[in-house]
Amino acid sequence: MSKQPPERLLELQRRFAAHLRDPEHAPAPEGIEERRLAIYRRLFFNNLSNLFARNFPVIRRLHEDADWQALIREFLAEHRSHTPMFTEIGREFVDFLERRGESDPEQAPWLAELAHWEFLETCVRLDEAEVAPDGWLESLEADDRVQVNPTLCLAEYRWPVHRIGPEFRPEQGEATLLAVYRQGNDRVAFMQVNPITARLLQLLRGDEQATAARALERLAEELERPVDELLEASRDLLATLARRGLLRRA
Known part of the structure; x- marks a missing residue:
């Protein structure tokens, strides 16, 4: 046929x-x-x-x-x-x-992770979520109801991908947690965070009615640490996250 x-x-x-x-x-x-x-x-x-x-x-x-x-x-x-x-x-x-x-x-053992990191930046840049051009505060209190930057992406790597370049090609792995997001001026920014900060951001993002204090209470339970201790220790962190454009008052 x-x-x-x-x-x-x-x-x-x-x-x-x-x-x-x-x-x-x-x-x-x-x-x-x-x-x-x-x-x-x-x-x-x-x-x-x-x-x-x-x-x-x-x-x-x-x-x-x-x-x-x-x-x-x-x-x-x-x-x-x-x-x-x-x-x-x-x-x-x-x-x-x-x-x-x-x-x-x-x-290179880190090349695929580096590619993922660079692609993640592209994803954040193209994210259709709207980021407020202002209102990202210089400070934030634990009792404030907060909103996480809607473009936030968290990624965990075995290598310090954010530092790799022609002048730095790592020979040993280094566990790295990175938060990448788009600012109100449409610029992509990133911040290296520790596991506790990453978990706090996840808790806040998962509860639209959450206050910083409520999320910190849940985090204290998970970590089996006194709530008051964590609340006190978080003041500078909340201010930093707000100043960097990751959190704002809802």
Whole structure:
């Protein structure tokens, strides 16, 4: 039974896409002028390379040009994305590096986590939640009912990803908790936090009617510590979180 035109078209599209992803190993479909193919190949590769360079600027600076191009080509040839969403392509790059790290001993052990950190910054930047341009206070009392910045994301890493760059490539792991969020001026900010602060933010975010005192009482129960002690110790912390734009009066 001969193939119907839609089937032939689908096969042509698959061969064309395979060639664009991996021109060295996937032959181009017959009947397409090489000059045009070269333009498609160049545009396809450069667009993705430039997109990843903007969304993963630290990783880009860590690679020489040739190494960066080889990494992007490997992504195109080896990885199959699970979403057509353009804004989600960064997540696919994170997944690629995670799987690559499991089989490639030469990949830096912190590279996938660094990619996740950089992608998280992009997610916060694109978060549609509205952040009040003002009202993030210089101080906050325990009895105040509070609101957590709606763009807040907490992430735990085995490496100090926020410090990695051309001048610092860690050789030993360091447990790191980071809070990343968008400020009222639309700038992305981050703060390194300890597990107690992270848990406090989680408790406050999970209860819209919570006061700082109520969340601290729950935290004291979890930690099996005196409530008064935790309330007193938290005064400077609450002020810092409010000043940094993580908490505000509801």
